[in-house]
Amino acid sequence: RKEVEQDPGPFNVPEGATVAFNCTYSNSASQSFFWYRQDCRKEPKLLMSVYSSGNEDGRFTAQLNRASQYISLLIRDSKLSDSATYLCVVNRAYGGATNKLIFGTGTLLAVQP
Amino acid sequence: DAGVTQSPTHLIKTRGQQVTLRCSPKSGHDTVSWYQQALGQGPQFIFQYYEEEERQRGNFPDRFSGHQFPNYSSELNVNALLLGDSALYLCASSSYSGFLPGGYTFGSGTRLTVV
Numbered sequence: 001r002k003e004v005e006q007d008p009g010p011f012n013v014p015e016g017a018t019v020a021f022n023c024t025y026s027n028s029a030s031q032s033f034f035w036y037r038q039d040c041r042k043e044p045k046l047l048m049s050v051y052s053s054g055n056e057d058g059r060f061t062a063q064l065n066r067a068s069q070y071i072s073l074l075i076r077d078s079k080l081s082d083s084a085t086y087l088c089v090v091n092r093a094y095g096g097a098t099n100k101l102i103f104g105t106g107t108l109l110a111v112q113p
Numbered sequence: 114d115a116g117v118t119q120s121p122t123h124l125i126k127t128r129g130q131q132v133t134l135r136c137s138p139k140s141g142h143d144t145v146s147w148y149q150q151a152l153g154q155g156p157q158f159i160f161q162y163y164e165e166e167e168r169q170r171g172n173f174p175d176r177f178s179g180h181q182f183p184n185y186s187s188e189l190n191v192n193a194l195l196l197g198d199s200a201l202y203l204c205a206s207s208s209y210s211g212f213l214p215g216g217y218t219f220g221s222g223t224r225l226t227v228v
């Protein structure tokens with residue numbers, strides 16, 4: 001079982017649609033949570049951090065449920081420019097200040113005109 | 114402000130050969146992590162370097178080795194290349210002194226093709 005699991009996708013949605021991505025993580029020692037966006041053949045870029053209280057950035061809303069070890073991302077009013085792969089990422093700390101990012105497989109979103 | 118620089122951007126190698134990939138971290142960062150991203154997969158952690166030592170290692174064979182230099186730049190070496198090593202290799206830099214949300218900066222990667 002993968003440590004971070006996501007919806008396999010792809011998600012094909014029309015412009016203006018609302019789309020939700022879900023993610024679960026298996027290691028309760030995970031400390032920080034993120035959504036990254038990756039455009040085709042490019043590097044991943046941080047979209048937003050995810051907090052238990054829920055957080056919003058414009059059309060994007062992220063939510064964390066530590067009890068269920070579940071992370072979500074909601075995109076409202078989808079734009080063509082939102083087409084990308086969305087990666088669910090957790091950060092796990094080790095001894096000292098050492099930590100590493102653990103990525104899910106990613107979910108491909110294609111917004112259609 | 115220079116971000117993370119990786120070289121080369123693309124590389125084609127033959128099975129059995131050896132390859133060296135290079136990474137210069139973002140200014141002010143002292144830790145370098147390497148990731149392998151196969152097609153259709155998320156990045157997989159290879160290892161992390163700080164103070165010229167390997168601090169963490171993912172589930173990769175000994176064919177994968179690395180080095181960090183006093184100026185914090187890093188190299189990833191892969192010996193005895195296999196077809197399955199074909200992937201995008203990403204370098205990410207961060208600061209060891211404390212993890213901050215979004216504290217990782219990724220380079221644009223090296224695309225390795227093994228034929």
